[in-house]
Amino acid sequence: MTDRLSVIFSALADPTRRAILARLAEGEATVTELAEPFDISLPAISRHLKVLEHAGLISRGRTAQWRTSRLEAEPLREATAWMERYRRFWDENFARLDAHLKRLQEEKS
Amino acid sequence: MTDRLSVIFSALADPTRRAILARLAEGEATVTELAEPFDISLPAISRHLKVLEHAGLISRGRTAQWRTSRLEAEPLREATAWMERYRRFWDENFARLDAHLKRLQEEKS
DNA sequence: AAGGTCTTTAACCGATCAGTTAAGTAACGA
């Protein structure tokens, strides 16, 4: 389980970690702020953050004694890209949508 | 870890299971066929299939002594939908793309 | 009914996971 996608998906497999990401979508936050909504200890949160950081889903900074976390969604793009391969299996309008996206691509160039 | 998304993401967190899904994208297959590329025992594959089935990522049928698996990508749609919330954090062209998709929606109605 | 093929279940094992408490580290403020 050393590959990138596995690390990303298993980071996302935990509801606490997904909730942390949701919170971070609203802006940077310190460890204590992130811990506040949960009924688990700070060390537990600290390790969740380490998992998210390891997956590249957050980056961390230090300001005085506070360690701030910041959302980095690039891994989500990778995970989404992997799933896109299966889009035709669920999306009836895939062909149409695909055409639109292709058009958009062409517009850009 | 009883929620649907967690079950889906942890099913996807294993490379063997993702490879099985990739194989199934090419069509239905029996357990032995699915096991063939891997260097692990049949019971191990059998349990991977149970995990995928439990996540709703495959459905299974019986034909004589063969149990065929079939890709069901709906959970991938759900997972993608969850990640979409973060799209603006990675996709520079999100606004533009979003506009296009909205236009597509309106066309449909 | 007996034997063969395909698959699952059971029992076990070592590793990893998510949590705990207790102790350690880092930076500030008096």
Place this chain on the structure above:
DNA sequence: TCGTTACTTAACTGATCGGTTAAAGACCTT
């Protein structure tokens, strides 16, 4: 320098995970 706030590391625990081998089902063929 001492105390306080913020966070991490260490050591432990019980549960889950991914694999194994051995035995049990399920269905076909003869």
